[in-house]
Amino acid sequence: DQQVKQNSPSLSVQEGRISILNCDYTNSMFDYFLWYKKYPAEGPTFLISISSIKDKNEDGRFTVFLNKSAKHLSLHIVPSQPGDSAVYFCAAGNTGNQFYFGTGTSLTVIP
Amino acid sequence: GEEVAQTPKHLVRGEGQKAKLYCAPIKGHSYVFWYQQVLKNEFKFLISFQNENVFDETGMPKERFSAKCLPNSPCSLEIQATKLEDSAVYFCASSQHRQKPLHFGNGTRLTVT
Numbered sequence: 001d002q003q004v005k006q007n008s009p010s011l012s013v014q015e016g017r018i019s020i021l022n023c024d025y026t027n028s029m030f031d032y033f034l035w036y037k038k039y040p041a042e043g044p045t046f047l048i049s050i051s052s053i054k055d056k057n058e059d060g061r062f063t064v065f066l067n068k069s070a071k072h073l074s075l076h077i078v079p080s081q082p083g084d085s086a087v088y089f090c091a092a093g094n095t096g097n098q099f100y101f102g103t104g105t106s107l108t109v110i111p
Numbered sequence: 112g113e114e115v116a117q118t119p120k121h122l123v124r125g126e127g128q129k130a131k132l133y134c135a136p137i138k139g140h141s142y143v144f145w146y147q148q149v150l151k152n153e154f155k156f157l158i159s160f161q162n163e164n165v166f167d168e169t170g171m172p173k174e175r176f177s178a179k180c181l182p183n184s185p186c187s188l189e190i191q192a193t194k195l196e197d198s199a200v201y202f203c204a205s206s207q208h209r210q211k212p213l214h215f216g217n218g219t220r221l222t223v224t
Binding site: 031032034036041042043044045046049051087089091097098099100101103104 | 117152154156159166167170202204212213214216217218
């Protein structure tokens with residue numbers, strides 16, 4: 001049973017515009033959420049995280065929003081750059097226990 | 112080191128043979144996780160350690176899979192009598208603290224023929 005879902009397998013965005021990647025989860029006990037970026041033949045690279053006590057966390061061009069009532073989080077990338085083209089995974093967990101990963105969204109930023 | 116180091120990068124085993132994968136976590140990180148990526152984008156949790164102690168092993172197929180994290184040695188994941196369905200990329204990750212991000216290695220691609 002998939003506890004973390006990314007319902008959009010792919011997304012294309014024009015360079016300079018905003019990319020919005022979405023993620024839904026089912027377990028209300030999850031208290032820590034992360035976004036990773038992955039290139040082929042490499043391991044996932046950590047991008048940004050948020051704990052359940054916050055609803056927004058920002059780091060440069062990346063912002064993560066958490067809506068606990070909707071069990072939804074999103075990653076905003078502004079402005080999008082061609083180098084952002086990769087597969088993005090969200091992950092969720094309950095402090096220290098295993099993290100559950102979504103199945104990824106492949107982002108293509110068109111120059 | 113500053114990166115999670117996984118060896119080997121590729122491993123080919125005949126069905127029924129043993130496979131052993133290694134992971135050196137980032138220095139100072141107390142937690143180590145193993146994940147299996149079978150289908151292209153699906154990460155399956157296997158096991159986690161807090162230092163040398165098993166923290167969560169709910170994902171381990173216990174009949175053939177075992178793992179260790181011993182002091183002053185790389186962590187290891189061993190598969191006895193590999194099966195075709197064990198073909199996957201195995202990722203190791205480490206974290207400093209229970210609510211800190213996981214940092215991943217580049218994985219070991221296991222091919223069972």
